[in-house]
Amino acid sequence: MNLLPLPLAVFVVDASGAIASWNKACEKLAGHTAADIRRRRLEELIEFDDAREPPLTIAARSELDSSGYLRCADGRRLPVRVTIAPQSLDPEQAGTYSVIVIPRAGLVPPRYALIQDLPTADLIEGLPCVFYVIDQSGHLLLWNHQLEEALEMTSEELPTTNVQYFFEEKDRAEIVQKILDAFDKGSSSHEAEMIGKLGKRTTLLFHCARTNLGDLPCIFGTGLDITARKQTEQGLLIRERAIYSSVNAIVITCCQDGEHPIEYVNPAFEQMTGYTLAEIKGRDPHFMRIEGCDTIEHQRIHDALQNKQSVRSILRNARKNGEVFWNDLRIDPVINADGHVTHFVGVINDITEARHYERRLHHLAHHDPLTGLANRTLLQDQLKFAIDFAVRNDALGALAFLDLDNFKHINDNFGHDAGDVVLREIAHRLRASVRENDTVARVGGDEFVLVINNQAGDEQLADLIERIRLRVSAPINVAGREIVAGTSIGVSRFPHDGDTVDRVMRAADAAMYHAKSLGKNNCQFYSMELNQVVHQHLLLEASLSRAIGNHEMVLGYQPKVDLRTGKVVGAEALVRWHHPINGVVAPDQFIPVAEESGLIVPLGEWVILEACGALKALEALGIEDFVISVNLSARQLRQRQFASQLARTLAHAGVNPRNLELEVTESQLMDHPEEAMEALAELKALGVRLSIDDFGTGYSSLSYLQKFPVDFIKIDRSFLGDVAEHGHTVIARAIIALGHNLQMKVIAEGVETREQLAFLREHDCDQMQGYYFSPALSQASLEELLCRDARLPG
Template identity: 40%
Template sequence: MAGRLSMMRLSPFAVQPADNEDGLQWPSIVHIDADIESASRMERLLLDHVGALHVAHCAERGLRLLCTVKPQLLLIRVPLAAVDTAVLLQRIQRLQPELSVLVLTTAEAPDVVAVTTTLERVWLLQEPIQTERLLATIAQCLQCCEQIDHLRLFPRLFMNSPLAMAITDSQRNFIRVNPAFTQITGYTQAEVLGRNPRILSSGKHDGEFYRRMWQILEENDHWCGEIWNRHKDGQLFLEWLNITTLRNADGSISHYVSIFADITQRTAAEAKMRHLAQHDCLTDLPNRSLLHDRLHQALLQAQRSHGLVALVYIDIDHFKNINDCFGHVVGDGLIVNVANALRSVIRETDTVSRLGGDEFAVLLPDVGSLAVAEKLVGKLLNAVANTYQIDGHDFRVTASMGVSVFPYDGREPDTLIRHADSALYLAKNEGRNQYRFFDPVLETHTERYTTIQHNMHKALQANAFRIHFQPKYAMDSQTIVGLEALLRWQDEKLGPVSPGEFIPIAEQTGFIVELGVWLIETVCLTMAQWRASATPLVPVAVNISPLQFHRGDLQVVLSQALARHGIEPALLQVELTEGVVMNRHEPTIIALNRIKALGVAISIDDFGTGYSSLSYLSELPVDELKIDRSFIVKLAEPQHLADKRLTAVPLALIDLAANLGLKLVAEGVETDIQADFLLANGCHVIQGYWFSKPLVAEAVPDVLKRYVGKPSNDT
């Protein structure tokens, strides 16, 4: 058996082989030979090396055997009496196109040689025949056919690929090439079959080049690089070549697969890749990398000419609200429209770049003077300020812009970028829809931003954040019906830091997710402590950032915190901004339903400030609406109540909540006038300084015991 394995080299050979006495699998063979003595010799030669051998002494008998035996290999010894070999082979391929055929012939049969070279899966072996040579040829036939069977799974890829593809055997001789190979090299498959790729050698590479190439291929099973080769007509061409080694299960090499393209295709592909690497895929504007490069070049030119260079950073105002409410398709459409608006007003030498999200930058080289720079920036601001129609919706859009100027605001690209961003921060904080030039005072804002960003992480680790709780007060029953958890932070160096300052920074840096998890966990822990002191509990609302909501694991965070501290889900409420909840994307609906399934209530915060679809609102699993404080603050004086323009929105929201059967809370109530107006018009629950400022956790139990009553026995 050891001798058989060494000669045959493969096990198993093909599909459905016969088993021998050792459990190993070898192929079954049909042998057609008109010479009885020759057939007997072949039978003695092969019987110990195959699973089954079926002999026929005429073509018709052999064809019938093919239909009943279903062999893996057909041996034909020609000539056969009164049989045209070409016709017989073509007939066999029609009957069993997947069958491997080995034709045994003499050297004096050129017609047989000619026909076998045109047929697939047909091999030729000339007599006289030695045992080792015959067995090795059978193994090679079956091995090659097995590989061809695999290739048939991907015929379109192989035959239609614009890249040249070639497959060689373990001895590096061609067994298959595709049309692109012929197009690039000039050689057809018939011309290269069984030959070594050295036929393409250009002579431009020395032996060390090829030695190193094959060494890398042996070590890594892959090599790629540029290589010169020679076309059939003698012309040299440069190709980018990838070679991959294919191995058998035992680690031995079965084939090599080569894929290559000529230099023209490669150059075009590289140019496209360079463009993609330096441009935004949505707008085709230069990206941050290309902007930085052009800024560097503009500064070098300005240094030589003593000129001015302006850098403008741009944010679309309230883009996030639109994107959250109407989805990314509308958001992307708006980005493209703004990009086109900016393109329409720049000079030929200027560069508009998209930095990501709704952030743009415009490079204005050689502006001549600050007055010219301001005029150009004004044109940019006016170009963006427009009404855009996208997906059937009209959006009135404005932008905020920050400007830094070389050499006054910095001489290095990074400095100018930082200062333009600082100026943009100021423009947004001062009301948006405007531009601001950099002022050295802005450095203080930048330093504070960086300090807050750094100190927030340390504060969370040191448990320096605190939670205050503001009651939701029902005026009709004079009871507290809920609390809202509000984050507070007193920094050792900065002092008290407003949530309006640190929360946006946390959102921009992604830290808001970690902070949100801590908030949920701490609120549940605090409620457990209140319960232990016999404090009556009411639902506590926690604000969830859009970033944390869209991560997809909020349900897990909520359920784990509730279970860990034994808090009933009905005692926890999540507050989401209108823009997040009103998003029609399917993942949003799924996430809301999962939260609702926990038994946790859902509240829409700042309601009335976004782009809500009222019909869509009725389909959402929400429990509560909160009227934004911006509508309540306008009702501070008696004369305000007579102005229908000021009362229209609150009254409409009160009616909406009543009609939809939703709870309603008015935020920011601070005066008797506001409270009386809301109570008289059907909004009974308020939140604000009129009843109570936010309370530290230690003060809450006494207030709840006073305004909620004694806890029940099972609380």
Template identity: 40%
Template structure:
């Protein structure tokens, strides 16, 4: 029986050392693996958090755009009213085309005489929009009614929680209500369409790497109403959430990774590290076990030999056998110890993490090379002399002692045990040179396998400097513009609100400056967006030098900037800063080899006389900025109440222009161009006119600048070009006239890269020969970028069309450039022709232009000829042609056709023709 019991005990004694090696090295391998896995997961989560934050920022900008749109619509209603339902639909239809997730835009009049909280309303609806006429907004339920009451009470935009649409039980829509005039505007949004088009912008669903869930957590965060959810499997460990305020509600956007994206499973390199550690551990265990087994076998042989020799010399044999056994056992033990020590040293030297082993009192016994590199100390100066507390700041130690109730090394152990149950212990470790290193620290006890006592502690520290830098970068991107590094719109509102609170407390004024760079679009169109970005960075750098340290310079977006002047000393202070900014931008910028000069238009609003809210001050400064543009740009204007009316009138005119293009309210008048020598028609100039049904004939000086700024001049100009070509071809077909028709080009049309393609398509569509079309460009336009102009004009000449320069003499043309450009005709501006009879200087300028054109073999046409005396002088100077009231006023199509028929009849009968002088 004893023999049977003794067998397992002997076997355990043989492998006891191997088990110890297996436990110690296996524990070290697992610690290294866990630390590497934590670093991998930190990096994956930082990448996922950055990507999710960028998507959510896109959603936030789209929501801000919807709110800006509704505020603009409310402002329009305040100034101009809604008009008829058809007019209201005409205004809102383009908005719904641009934002397809908007299912309806509604205006409702509020009857304040009604009792209770019910509001009888009437609707002005967009075409096909829900709800049907005759419905009431308060029929939507108490949630919509509450939002209406808040919007009317506070005069700002309020949103409802998610509501069900009439054709679905799913809460797939919200309502935005804003006070406007005597009522409210309501915008109906499809939430799924909004989220899908914003978060992914048409991206292939198979290419998405994360899914989003949006909930409304305004009222009860624990029972938030779901707004939108992607179809995705549950059970992912990684998630990122961000709150998005929207129309006095608080949305929570939650991002989770799609399957096979941002996975937290161990990467192959981490797994290989684990497998390598265990392989080394098992190899060391097998070596130790083999040595112990071999020792036992040898001992058995010695015992058998000793038994055989015992018969002759038992005492001597027993002594020799015992001595030999002890010697061999000691040799084997020493060899196993050397091998174990070598393996441990290899692991410690190859690890990428700082590894410290201490005894029970905390004195460091092992300090690996990674720890020397990370903490800046030598092992010889640390081992046996110091504890890990030497690398921890005194303030952090005091805080750990206060939280744990322990002191010294025990406080560190207690804190590590508490943190490892939830989050790793993160500290800024102090290097020997005084520099601080952020680190993630794990502390584990080393337990004696035989007695179960703690023999020391293993500390593993990982440098998390890169992770901390990524977190700091993400926080910076949330509040600063990535291009100029100026505060963005979000941080601007925060700082402006704080400045307003301080101003209200100290009873000090405050100024908001709204800056817009004049004609910045031309830089992007001519030199590219990289040059535009470089110019914006250079401009923002000069802005910083024009204000004090306590002031704020922020970028609103595009080429718009906001300057907040706190602790304002008076209006003169705001005037001084605005003048300093204008002066700072006067110096040219060297951008990609080009010397560029940019000018600002600045609007100024003062607290408290121009408003006491952040949004109101920005709005009024914006209105003043538009007035500065109307005053010729490159100046500043203080806000006046009439500016809001001017902005509304401009918006109304822009809406009428859009309607005029759709309703075909434009007309083309034609003015003849006559040869000075013979009186024959040599061309016609097409002139745009607008006959508004309500206001009659609108002056081009009134509506053309608005069309230019809004971009409507591009489709309007294309319509003029097509109409003039079609009519000229009709006169050619009727054999009434066969001369070129001249069409003016605006700067916006000239900047369109599809200009020549559009011209070619219109010529092909109308059948007009290219040589019967003349494009007129102003002198300032062609000299804006001579190199690009030369390329475009050369391409036009290859197409076969004629090129003329309008208003010549008013700009800054260079004869060298005029010689390079393929120009067919110069048109002398009417300002030089009007007084050539009485002003010798004007006569000399006109005569010089004619002589110069003859030298360059270019035809000359004089504009604004109204008297016979002017015509005689032009004949003497050999001016090729003229146009003006002396020959004919601009005529509508039917009158010009009648004139041409009369000229043809007179020619056939041999009578004197109209227009001969």
């Protein structure tokens, strides 16, 4: 062990340099006795290297680092470093100076004599803390190796540095005051962070007391390293602040003889529950329970606390004002150093809004937002339950599909707000028509479904369905206007018509489809005969899909004749199906199927391609001003990219757009007139011709009709009938006049008699088509007809 190897000889001198006192180390180092030193001057004992005339004053040397030689009693000249500092740190007690004399390197005695004289030297060196002795100048007289390690300085550096410079500048005034307090009051204590030469920082708890070394007043003390403790305290402060600032409520309870009294709650807990810490400190948290509620969760919490284990629970509690709230609670034990659980920490998250939102989402996921009825998801669950019950108990149940007949007309003519009122009223009437254990659902815009449980028999079920139909069909008052929404109802029975959800629903849907096909506003029950009809419908749909790809479709072309010249100026392309087994299938059989299934789109594309091919063939024969018209389906008209796709088709085929005419029915245009107007404008921009087919059979608005960019209107065949009857021709004459006034040409279709032809010519109709001139022809026959310039007789 090598405790401070340097002997510190300290003189106390006045401003003139006269020696007033010294320590025993002076005598040991220089060999002088007290009688030799007393009343001598400093320059007599120390020969300064920078000696000058006149000599420097003591005050001047206090600002210098000096070196020189100590004149020993035996005549030796000992090389030393000399540090001179005011005797007191207090500037108001100036007048005397401490002179610290330290032998220079290489001449240090093996052991510092002062330490050798202390019986506790080994003890001081072995202390688990910093030990130091400071004189009144603020310089170190004595220290142990722990101080050297903390300051990262050598033993030669330490005594020449005033102790206040071991600390941050902002702390130095307080450090000096604490040292002065120790000299003045006998002792002092303080915490401070000491800065090492290389930047090491050590937080120490200092305790110092006044003493004397010989005649030299000084203080000695210890500094206990509390760096780890301060870091722990800082961590605790941070965690305490985190708990205090947490948005989650936190409650801390202590364990006392099986009880768990509250020791602390944070502000979030106070805000969440309405209780302050002062009100509930010492109480068990279970005072917020709602008795009889969440008993299983309360038992889980009780068991976990008994077993000193963590637990998480979702349960309800009551706030101070009695309001019930849902909370997500997590409780964890706190274990001390001995392994014993001393406390429990509970973290509470208020999830009341989340629970309400979850319930709203669950309701929305299973109910229609407009009517509050069950939606398709809940319907299927309820239907499955009802079918299973009927199968197990040999009971009769029924599924009724209801489709409103006039709902689109209601929306278009009265507005969507009125439509919503109608739907809500229908929902109310349906709920009122069935029992509480039956299910009423809305599965589409105007489609409702009933699951009717446990019926006595078919007659009672039929009576109930008819009462429902009559109630739904009764007028509904909307803003002073009466609206009637008829309904078509299809009914299947379970388990008679099926024992699975899919079978029962398909049976009811087929029955409803049959009801609508019979004229709407009626009810049909599913039957084996009906099943055969549906089966044939499905087979037809499957065959139609295959037919388009297998080239079973052919086009016929019915000529259009100019009534003034008798010349054939165009033709309407009419699609026919040559079934390999069933022969020719009429258009009125497969076109509705194509419309419902969506196959009308690929079929329509095929018709346009065939028509373009026919136009190119006619062009090769020198016939260039001929127009072929193609019927356009509603699905095609609604396709967003139809116009651009048609442009590519015409360009690829090399067909002049003016040779292609697209026919759109009046009802198609009036379904969504604004959308139809936009679609027709895009088609018109391509250069194709446009015509309105079946004119007079729909509900045209003249304000819209004059805005549609069409070239022709076609008089439906139903308005030509018996032209001998004046009443049968009124509408035809009006359509011709209307078309001409709107700068459109008028075409009459279905012309079959000489009388009809004469009527049309008399009233200046532009074109005609029909069996009177020619039925639909094959492409070859059409080419032959045009090449020989066949005309309608005058």
